[in-house]
Amino acid sequence: MNANRTPKGRTLIIGGSMAGLFSGLLLHRIGWDVHIFERVDAELASRGAGIVTHRELIGALGRAGIDRSDEVGIEVPGRRTLDRDGKIIGQLSLRQTMTSWGRIFGLLIPVLPEDRYHKGKNLQSVTQTASGVAASFEDGTTESGNLLIGADGIHSTVRQQLAPEISPIYAGYIAWRGLVDEAKLSPEAHDALFNWLGFCLPPGEQMLGYPVAGPENDLRPGHRHYNFVWYRPADEMSELARLLTDSDGRRNELSIAPDRIHPDVVAEMRAAADSLLAPQFSEVVGLTEQPFFQPIYDLKVPRMAFGHVALLGDAAFVGRPHVGMGVTKAAGDAVALADALLETEHDVEQALKLFENARLPIGAAVIARARHLGAYMQAQISTDEERRMAETFRTPEAVMKETAVADFLAHLDG
Ligand SMILES: Cc1cc2nc3c(=O)[nH]c(=O)nc-3n(C[C@H](O)[C@H](O)[C@H](O)COP(=O)(O)OP(=O)(O)OC[C@H]3O[C@@H](n4cnc5c(N)ncnc54)[C@H](O)[C@@H]3O)c2cc1C
Numbered sequence: 001m002n003a004n005r006t007p008k009g010r011t012l013i014i015g016g017s018m019a020g021l022f023s024g025l026l027l028h029r030i031g032w033d034v035h036i037f038e039r040v041d042a043e044l045a046s047r048g049a050g051i052v053t054h055r056e057l058i059g060a061l062g063r064a065g066i067d068r069s070d071e072v073g074i075e076v077p078g079r080r081t082l083d084r085d086g087k088i089i090g091q092l093s094l095r096q097t098m099t100s101w102g103r104i105f106g107l108l109i110p111v112l113p114e115d116r117y118h119k120g121k122n123l124q125s126v127t128q129t130a131s132g133v134a135a136s137f138e139d140g141t142t143e144s145g146n147l148l149i150g151a152d153g154i155h156s157t158v159r160q161q162l163a164p165e166i167s168p169i170y171a172g173y174i175a176w177r178g179l180v181d182e183a184k185l186s187p188e189a190h191d192a193l194f195n196w197l198g199f200c201l202p203p204g205e206q207m208l209g210y211p212v213a214g215p216e217n218d219l220r221p222g223h224r225h226y227n228f229v230w231y232r233p234a235d236e237m238s239e240l241a242r243l244l245t246d247s248d249g250r251r252n253e254l255s256i257a258p259d260r261i262h263p264d265v266v267a268e269m270r271a272a273a274d275s276l277l278a279p280q281f282s283e284v285v286g287l288t289e290q291p292f293f294q295p296i297y298d299l300k301v302p303r304m305a306f307g308h309v310a311l312l313g314d315a316a317f318v319g320r321p322h323v324g325m326g327v328t329k330a331a332g333d334a335v336a337l338a339d340a341l342l343e344t345e346h347d348v349e350q351a352l353k354l355f356e357n358a359r360l361p362i363g364a365a366v367i368a369r370a371r372h373l374g375a376y377m378q379a380q381i382s383t384d385e386e387r388r389m390a391e392t393f394r395t396p397e398a399v400m401k402e403t404a405v406a407d408f409l410a411h412l413d414g
Pocket of ligand 1: 006014015016017018020021038039044050051052053101104121123124151152153154155156157175177191229294312313314317321324325326328329330336
């Protein structure tokens, strides 16, 4: 027996989204006193983001006590690609369940005891001691525990403190996104697109779309949403800066609220949809009331464990969305952390080392894979390797076969 073994204890989880909720629920179930601290003071609202699911995500939901796989989302039979004229130029059978951030959040949040989720708590700093960790919040309060989980996303305060040299790197393109009511689609667009993961591939760009739950997570036919993601190159210094300049002429740094996007920018994007996309996809863009965009970033940490602190989910690794792994990866991190705690009988430092050994290669593989898949959308292709990657993944067959599949991780399993 190891005399240094730490008993099950109190964990402070910073961030109450996917990584925070999965780790909170899983650690709660193995006997930890769990407290989630979320900066936002209200119920987190859906970000309108569609999510592709993988087997690992359904497994993690089961581990969290949620066995409702038939209610997770909408199953599509496969993928298809449309050309500029709207003709189907490729099709691939590949069953997959499409869901949304809001749907997964809505399944997780009721399972966690209410008094474990603390809203309006903005972490400011973390202090480690020999036996534990303390978190200080903007409201002047301090909490202490045996373990702190940084689940605070791409701009993580926890990471900025423990690994200040690491920050997200802009990938050279953005994703326009939006949702349309199923009932508003014309029969032609509905038939061609709605039940599929659909693609359209203008030169150097990629449009994709798929069905997700409607308002209040409604999965009834006729009441669902169609979700699109349109990747477009945008040079950082000129084009991205222009897109991030809001309707009052103010330049936003990293992102822009949907209702602040300059109307001319939205109008240009809709005009580009008409000239570049299949008519069914351009109809989707035209019907979207409030399109928004997100710059795409790569983020990779060299470590996930720092004494009594672990980084999970997007706080550690952000892959370009083409692998469709963000939520699955956050859930997988949480499962690995719970397993490591069980395996070490809750010795935090040993468990975090095991966790890091298990998850660092997966995070790195996801990021590498996502860079390959996204290379042809970059505004600037500067190296031979990038040019080679860009050529490989440009065809409809490659895009349909490789996007949002988890097979590339198989060689890392076990
Ligand atoms: C275009 C696009 C498409 C995507 N498609 C998919 C897909 O198909 N499938 C998929 O799985 N993923 C997809 N993703 C990624 C997915 O949305 C994220 O990977 C996932 O939500 C990460 O969860 P997280 O909990 O780690 O971080 P986040 O969801 O970012 O949550 C971090 C939380 O921490 C809180 N927080 C931040 N700072 C503090 C602080 N100082 N104190 C307290 N709280 C704080 C925030 O308010 C937030 O609630 C996509 C992303 C993009 C941009």
